[in-house]
Every structure is written in structure tokens, then in C-alpha cells.
Amino acid sequence: MNIQPSAETGTETEAASGVPAPLPPVDDVAADVPAGSPVGRLAATVERLRHEVRTAQAEAEGRALIELAKGILVERLGCGPAQAGRQLAELAEQAQVTSLELAVDVINQAARDRVAEVTEAFLSTAAAPSGQTEESPAVRLRAAESGVLAAHDAQAMADSLLEHALRPLGAVAVAIWAAGSDGSLALAGSAGFTAAEAARWCYVPPDVATVARRGLTEPDGQWLPSIAESGLPTIGRRDYPDGARIAVPAGVGGRIHGVLEIAWPGSEEPLPRPVVRQVETLAELCAHTLEDFVPLAGTSWGPRVVPDVAELMDLADGLHDPALVLVPHLDDEGRLVDFRIQHVNSRFLDPAGRSRAVVGGALLLEAYPMAAGAGELFQRVERVYATGEPFRAHRMRLTALVDQVPLSAVADISISRHGSSVLLIWRIEDETARLASLLQHAQRLGRIGGFEENLLTSEITWNSQLFDLYGRPPTSSPVPLEDLPAYSHPDDAVHIGRFLRTLLHQHRPASAAFRLRRPDGVTRHMRVVAEPVLDTAGQLFGVRGAYQDISAQHWTEVALAATRDQLAHTEQQAVERNRLTLQLQHAIMPPTQAPLRVPTLEVAVRYRPAETEHLVGGDWYDAVVLPSGLVLLCVGDVAGHGIEAATSMVVLRNALRGLAVTGAGPAQLLSWLNIVAHHLTGAVTATAVCGLYDPERRTLRWARAGHLPPVVMRTGEATALPRLKGLLLGALPEAEYEETEVRLTAGDTLLMYTDGLIERRDRSVEESLSHLLETARSAPRTLDQQLDRLLTYSRSDTDDDTCIVGIRVG
Secondary structure, X not given: OOHHHHHHHHHHHHHHHOOOOOOOOHHHHHHHXXXXXXHHHHHHHHHHHHHHHHHHXXXXXXXXXXXXXXXXXXXXXXXXXXXXXXXXXXXXXXXXXXXXXXXXXXXXXXXXXXXXXXXXXXXXXXOOOOOOOOOOHHHHHHXXXXXXXXXXXXXXXXXXXXXXXXXXXXXXXXXXXEEOOOOOEEEEEEEOOOHHHHHHOOEEOOOOOOHHHHHHHOOOOEEEOXXXXXXXXXXXXXXXXXXXXXXXXEEEOOEEEEEEEEEOOOOOOOOOHHHHHHHHHHHHXXXXXXXXXXXXXXXXXXXXXXXXXXXXXXXHHOOOOOEEEEEEEEOOOOOEEEEEEEEEOOOOOOOOOXXXXXXXXXXXXXXXXXXXXXXXXXXXXXXXXXXXXXXXXEEEEEEEEEOOEEEEEEEEEEEEEEOOEEXXXXXXXXXXXXXXXXXXXXXXXXXXXXXXXXXXXXXXXXXXXXXXXXXXXXXXXOOOHHHHHHHEOHHHHHHHHHHHHHHHHOOOOEEEEEEEEOOOOOEEEEEEEEEEEEOOOOOEEEEEEEEEEOHHHXXXXXXXXXXXXXXXXXXXXXXXXXXXXXXXXXXXXXXXXXXXXXXXXXXXXXXXXXXXXXXXXXXXXXXXXXXXXXXXXXXXXXXXXXXXXXXXXXXXXXHHHHHHOOOOOHHHHHHHHHXXXXXXXXOOOEEEXXXXXXXXXXXXXXXXXXXXXXXXXXXXXXXXXXXXXXXOEOXXXXXXXXXXXXXXXXXXXXXXXXXXHOOOOOOOHHHHHHHHHHHHHOXXXXXXXXXXXXXXXXXXXXXXXXXXXEEEEO
16 A cells, blocks of 8 residues: 555656656665565565576676587587587586686687787786686686677677676776777767766867877877876766776777777776786777777767778879878788888879889888888888878988989878878979079078179079169169169279179179169168170170178178277287386386395395286385394285286385384284275285394294295294284274294294295195295205295296295394
8 A cells, every 4th residue: 555656656757757767776775675575575586687687698608608619629529519518518627617717718729819818928927816706817808709799889899898807807987989080089889987978978079188099199008097197088087086097099900990998996006917918908809890880870970981992092193292092911910011002193203213113013111111210101101090190291301222222302291091091192392492492591691692694685684682682673674784883882983894894895704892872872882793604606695693792791890990900009008008017016126136234144035027917916025124223024915916016016015114114013014004005005905924033132023914924944944934813904994913023043044925936726825835845945055046946946826926035044
């Protein structure tokens, strides 16, 4: 009683809508209804019947394989079907395998096809886990093959692939795409995707980037661990947004007929190679069905046109470019090895100059063996035949081997597939037209215009560039050479007259430079070059030549001449400036100076100017006896070179002499000298070391301003005095300097020097100072010899001035 109203309601609904109301899934009903109720018993019955149907389908598919194996045994053993069945059962029992597995093994051994090869490779690398009850890869692949071959359309083929071969691999959906001759894709069949999703993806136009497109264009297919990361659109992306995909080209006989696309529910690691080979085998099975695929009526994607070869030959004959009609050439196993040149059109132009009869009928690699090498022409033809996507290239090099000599030509290439044939068109580049174009561009870049004049007929020919140089429209009349003086500057009349006499009367080539006055008022500097054209009798009947606009060159030469004059003037000024600097420096510090006469003290100085005159520097020294009887000893170095450094050196040297008569110590003298450097010399900077020697006490009080410390030599040893604190002169308005006293003994030698003596670009100051101390230890007898030795063995490479002051205590 409770069920009747529902049934009536359902009937009324069906009658009203005209469509049966959908029933809930049997599993859901069985879960919600008690097992003992009438609905529960009905659900159990439906589930039992469904299971029996699946079992019957599996048994039917298995029986097909067993019957095929029995047929092989009948042929091999020469027995009847009943005996072959008993033999198969006995062998299965002995091998402890099912009859189905043994049947598949028999089929693999007899077929020796790609399915058998893939099965052996899989079993050799992937052992089945213990306790595995699923069918072996061989059974799955043979069952899938049987289902595909028995399928009446691509949809049944997709269902069979998913059920028998792909679900055991974890896949949840499959799509079989058919490739059109224009590179488009049509969904031939699918399983695991909803009907609405399949309808949305029934057709993919050419050049649309999808997962299937990648599988079509990539020779080894495309594996995507996650389509979400790839960003490529594809069927079922909304159902499995993070799933993995693989797209493998489905081809046979060297031609790709479509793509097999498989979907997993989640992201996956790359498939093992044996599994990939299984997928490739399944794709090859699909290709056999896709060879004759024609879409359902009413779809927007039309069937692939397979024109007769004769029609394509007629099409090639109607072209204005050389064309070849190629048909695939397969080996005994059905693999593409070459293309036969089926037809050569009347416009054919062989790169090697061979006739149509020699090329027609030959294999492509026989006629053009170099096509497999440079340029990859043969690989391009293969790819077009496989995928249907046309190929075009500009200025591709074609090489033909004639009598073992490679002959090359440059051509534009076009390759397209028409049904099962390929049309190859090439256009050999016209060398004459190319050279003419090159000449025109050269004349334009060089601003050159050519002309030719027939003196007998007064016919004159100018090119377009010459009209532009003259500033005249192309529709105007060219200017004869004899009228050239009327278009040139009056001051150039002599040069134009000499040019015309040499060319027209002496019949010799001539050239002339002149100023062309154009109608727009612009004056251009031109050069005309011409030669006479003589007949067989030696009589002049024409001239030909060219004009060139050399205005830019003329003004460049004018600018260069002005620049040369300016450089010469600047160089003269620099020489004069250096000469005055040297004169000033030598006047204050001559290279040789009379020795200083002091009791119990020997003083010697050396000054070596820079080797390059423009590097005249500001090095200075001084050794003078003060009114107090003390001896002022100092050396310094002004930063920079030239007249500024030399004049600053004079200021500091004279200032120090004047300050020294005050009786102040070295530290105070340097402090005052710092004020002079900062305020009175244009803010120059300098280094200095200053000392006051007391001959009676044999003591030296000294201070330094950023300078290298003095060196004391005693009993064969050389030691640098400690570096006292002291900022270089002129850096700050006020500075304080440290002062110390050194007691000398008889025989001691004291050296003060500038950095030009030791400074090197590739050494530190400490390393250079160590070398100076080593050189100073082996001192000659006299002080003059010792200073000369230091200059001789100096390793300085800065090309700077050098000053040395040496004293020896007696």
C-alpha cells in the first residue's frame, strides 16, 4: 500500500514529461532500504544481474582469446578443435595458470607483434607483487586488442580500452582524438567523461594549444604530472582538476591518425617505461581504427578528404612553382621508410639541373640523398605526413648530390598533406633578381646613382637614385653630361671642363668633384665617375658612369681638418707649458747641487725628474744650515703633476725655510706649513718629513706629515724609523704632529726620500720598503756612491719624480 502511490506518481510524471524519470543508483537504494523489504530484494536482484552481465562479458572476451589460441594449436599440432582444447587445458594445469593466461601466452608466441614485445619487456622489469589476483599485462592487452578490433565505432573502442587496460593502471578516463588534414582534432570516442563534457570537446580547431595538441606535435608524446600546473585546457579538466595526463600520438605506417589521451584522478609521478610502452601499444591499436574514421552526421568537423592521386597531380600541374607529388613507401612490416616521387609537374626545376624523367618515379632519398642531412627536408616531409600540419620555410638550402659533387640552391619550401599523399613545392631563388635588389640597396646606402648616355641617339637612362640626388622628379628629363656646367657651382667650371675633355675628346675614363646646385636651392658636394663606350672601330658612341653624393664625407673632412688644427694648437700649448714647468723646477732644484759644508757632517742630495715631461711633479727637498747652527733637512711631495704641482712645491719649500728661522721644532713647523698648504696654495695636499739635526749633540728631531719614515743605516744594518702620527699637509685647516728625537753615532747614515724611489703598482708599500732596506745594507764607501746605488737599483715603476737627502755623521 505504501508503494502504490509512489508508483502512480512516477507514472504520472513520466506521462507528463514524456521522459522516464531517472531511477536512483542500485547501490544507494540497497544502502537505504532494509535487505528484507521488497525494494531491498529488488536492488539485490539488480546487482546480481549486473554482476552476471559483467561476468558474462568477461567470459565472452576470454572465450574469444581461448578460441584464438585453440586455432593456433590446431594449426601448429595438426589436430582437431576438441583435442586442441584438451591440450590447452592440460598445459594450463601443468603450468598452474588459468586457461586464459596460457591462451594469451600462446597468442604472443605466435604473433610476435608489438603487444608481445611490450608484454615481455613489462614482465622482465616489473614483477607482480605477491598475492596479486589481477589479470596479467598480457591478458589485459590482448583483451583490449580483442575489444578494439571487435568495436563497431570509436566510442566502443574507448570503453574497451578503459575497462580492460587502463583501469588496472589507475586511470579513470580516456579520450581518442582523430587528427584532421588541416591539423584540427575531433573527439572520436571517450570513456570516463560525462556526456556534456564530451559534447563540449567534440572539435578542436587547428593551432589551439591543448594536451592532445602536445601529444600530436611531440614525437614521444606529452606527460603532465598535473594539468593544473601545466595550464593547458583539455577535456575533463573540471572533473579532474589536479589529475595527471598523458597524450600519445596514434600512428601506423609512419602516419599519425590521432592522439590517445588518458586521465588519472590525481597528480602522478612519471610512468615507468614498461607502462609507457603499454600505452604506446594501445595508441597503435587505436590508429588502425582511426584510419577509416568518419565523424557522426551533423558534427561541425567534416570527414577527412582523401583525394585521388590523379587529382593531386592535376593540382600540381596547375601551379606556377616546381612541385612534387609524394606517396608513402612502406617496408614489408608496414613502416614508412621513404616517399615515392609519383609526379613532377611541368614547372619543375631541379637544383642539380636534372630532367623530369630522371627524378619522376624515384624514391625521394634516392633522388635527393642529402635531404636527410642539412636542412632536414626529409624529416619535415615525414612530420607533415604524420601530423597533417603544413610546413613552410623561407630561404631553405637544398642540396643535391650529382656525380658525388654536392650542388646547392636556396629555395622557399611549402609542404602539405592531401589525403595519403604529400605535395612538396619549392621556389628556387632568382639569383639575378636577388643581385639586382642587392645592387639597389647598395646604391641607396652609398647614395650612388647610375647613368648611361647614347651620344648617337641622345637617349639618356638614369636610375631612380640619380633623380633623387639631382632633386628632380622621376618624370623629368635626365641631364646630359655636356649640360653639367649649368648645374654646378661657377667656381667648379675648370674641374668640370677638364673632366668632359678627358672623357669625350680623349676617350679616357675620368672623374671630378663638384658642387651640384639643385632646383630646391640645396647645394650638394658630388663626385662623378664615367667611362667612354667605344664601338668595334674605336669610335665613341656612348658613356656610362655614376654620381655619388659625398657631402657627408666633405663636411667630415672639414671637421677633421679643424680638429687637427685645434689638436696641433693644444699640443703646442702643452709642450710650452711643460717646458716652462721644467725650467721652473730646474731653477729651484737643479739635478746637481753643490754639497753642504757642515763640520762632522756630510750631506748629499739627489733629484731624478720624471722620465715623461708631461708628468713633471711636485717632489722637493731642502738641506740648509739655519742661523742657530742647526741643519734643516726635509723632503716633500705635492699631489699631482704639471705647473700647479711645481708652483705649489715652490711655495711650500720657501715657506718652510722662512718658518724654520723662528727656531720652532719640526712638529710646529709642519703644523704651520699645513696652514699654508690649506689656505694659501689653493688647497693643495702634500706629504713631507722635516728634521732638525744638532751637529754638537748628534741628535735629530723629526716629524712627518703622511710621508714615508727616514731610514738609518748603522754597522751594515738598515732600519726604518717608527711611523709617527701626522696627517698629510692641506687636508684640514688645523693639524697636530708628533715629534721624536733620534741620537746618531759616528758612521751612521740617515736617508730621507720621496715615494718615487720605491713605489710600485704591483707591490704594497711594506714590500717596497723592505727591498729598499735590503739594498741599503750593502752600502758603498762614500755617501754619493750610496745614493747613486739606491737610484740604480730602484724598482719603482710609477715614472714619478724622486728626491733623496742623505747625511753621514762624522
